[in-house]
Amino acid sequence: MSEPAPATTRERRGLFQLIADIPGLIRELIEAEIEALKAEIVGKLKAAGIGAGFLVTAGVFAFFATLVLTAAGILALALVLPPWAAALIVGGALLVLAGLxxxxxxxxxxxxxxxxxxxxxESVKEDVRVVRGLRKRGAS
Known part of the structure; x- marks a missing residue:
């Protein structure tokens, strides 16, 4: 005689009980997805914040380099023009660049x-229409 299969720790549930559990399972799934989304966003925001900090630092150095190069341009033009004219030409060029x-x-x-x-x-509205069954996706 064959022995019956050993009982598992979980008792068998009926179809109606399984159907009744679906909303709770969906809620748990949505909550887990939201938590994963939060963790992913926090990680990406940290990386973006660090990147932004380095970009600001690079911008500060570029600003000071631009000032030094502007002074060098004025000094170079001052070799062939009066210093006031050299400064006026470089200043005018900078104003033109700023305007552009x-x-x-x-x-x-x-x-x-x-x-x-x-x-x-529009995509979300189309998805809602598809879910409601008003129109098939892709049909115009």
């Missing part, structure tokens, strides 16, 4: 404002 950078910056700001993620919003 400002114009490009304003154009980029106009292009990026308002910062609404319109493509993502």
């Amino acid at each position: 950078a400002a114009a490009i910056g304003v154009a980029q700001l106009k292009h990026g404002v308002p910062p609404t993620p319109t493509q993502t919003i």
Whole structure:
């Protein structure tokens, strides 16, 4: 005679009990995903913060290097022109560069404002329509 299979520590549950457990399992899954998301975001923000700190440091050094190079340009021009004229020429060139950078910056700001993620919003709306069954995905 064969012996019955040994009983496991978990008792057998009925179909209705398993179906009743689904919302709790989904909630646990969502909570676990949220915690994983938080951990990932914190890690990436730490790395981004360190990177931003180094970029600021590089910017400070570049600023001082620009000042030194500006002074060197003025001194070099002062060898062939009066010092006031050399400073005036270098200053004018810097103003022209600043104006160009400002114009490009304003154009980029106009292009990026308002910062609404319109493509993502439309994608989410489409997903909601698909879930509701109003329209098949990809159909126009």
